[in-house]
Amino acid sequence: MSNSTAEAMPQPSGPLAGLTVFDLTRVLAGPTCVQMLADLGANVIKIEKPGSGDDTRSFVPPEMPGTGQSAYFAGANRNKRSLTLDIATSEGQRIAHDLIGRCDILVENFKVGTLSRYGLGYEQLAPIHPSLIYCSITGFGQTGPYAARPGYDSLIQAMGGIMSLTGAPDGEPMKVGVPVADLFAGLYGAIGVLAALRHREATGEGQQVDIGMLDTHVAWLANQGMNYLATGTNPPRLGNQHPNIVPYQVFATADGHIVLSIGNDASFARFCNRFGLDHLIENSNFATNAARVANRTLVTETLAAVLSRHSSAWWLEALEAIKIGCGPINTLDQVFTDPHVIARNNLVDLTDQSGNPITLVANPVRLSATPVDYRLPPPILGEHTDEVLTDMLGLSATEIAALRRDKIV
Secondary structure (H helix, E strand, O other): OEEOOOOOOOOOOOOOOOOEEEEEOOOOHHHHHHHHHHHOOOEEEEEEOOOOOOHHHHOOOOEOOOOOOEHHHHOOOOOEEEEEOOOOOHHHHHHHHHHHOOOOEEEEOOOOOOHHHHOOOHHHHOOOOOOOEEEEEEOOOOOOOOOOOOOOHHHHHHHOOHHHHOOOOOOOOOOOOOOHHHHHHHHHHHHHHHHHHHHHHHHOOOEEEEEEHHHHHHHOOHHHHHHHHHHOOOOOOOOOOOOOOOOEEEEEOOOOEEEEEOOOHHHHHHHHHHOOOHHHHOOOOOOOHHHHHHOHHHHHHHHHHHHOOOOHHHHHHHHHHOOOEEEEOOOHHHHHOOHHHHHOOOEEEEEOOOOOEEEEEOOOOOOOOOOOOOOOOOOOOOOOHHHHHHHHHOOOHHHHHHHHHOOOO
16 A cells, blocks of 8 residues: 655646646546546645535545545545635635636536536636636536436436346346446546647647536447347346356355356366366357357356355366456455455555545556656545635635635635
């Protein structure tokens, strides 16, 4: 694990160092996008409503031990400075405009049209700040019949088709166990911002990045989406089985379960040769992947009887020895203590504002020349208000005190 402290305000490093983000996001899709930019070195000013802040600050339990921070908020808000600002007031809007003029990127995930009521819509800011990159992340994008609707992860999973594909064949439609619709939208948003930065570098022009959660959800239907487009038939729910490859699924062992992933005919032949199943290779129902997909139930039942003979540990050792894809089904305590996860530094230790240790999931991007920069823990609400207003706008302590008295900050 890498280490960092919050004793001093370290300067950002990384490929986006020198760029400043005006962050008008909350909950998960927007904060995920901005945290990626922050980890890559961008200076992020997170704008939060005075008194309450990002909705996820109240998403407890659980809290991070000893910090008072919700675990949900901590997971998507490191490397950001928190500035409380009431953008519903004219003075708050004036301050926002002044700050945006000193920023390169604005990321927001308000409902379509909301920020325009405050003079902070793209169409209002673009003429004033033509080089500004303005990323909008919403449930359904800026156009189309659903544009005005709010977007929520489970709603998008339902409308985007993944729930129709997930779960047991005879069970109810099932959402994925983590908010994948939010996360994918945030990551696609970060990709869009990076592309817009490259365009601005070449032309000096900013632009709007329009991310709809439903759009991104449709995009990552991947092979299942293509299966439908190729056949015109809705793919069925298959539980833990793969729609295009067999066997590629969960099997019960003598003492638990493992995942067996046999991706091609050569691997299947190697599997059969090792475990006394050579007769299957000569059987037309098993000989090719296409045949195995067509005879899914027969293949599954045949191999289930074989896999049940030995323990999970026995199978994992034997399969790894012949380079057959396999793996345990880990609980999260096993994930975070896995030697490979540890060796790859997938956890990062920071120190919060009170000196308490805080462990977060690390950024998975590995850059050899400009590594991810862990410099700030998730901020306390309004922690950096005075600092930002002084450093970026030159406001005095007296002026900031007046803003605080009037509940502008």
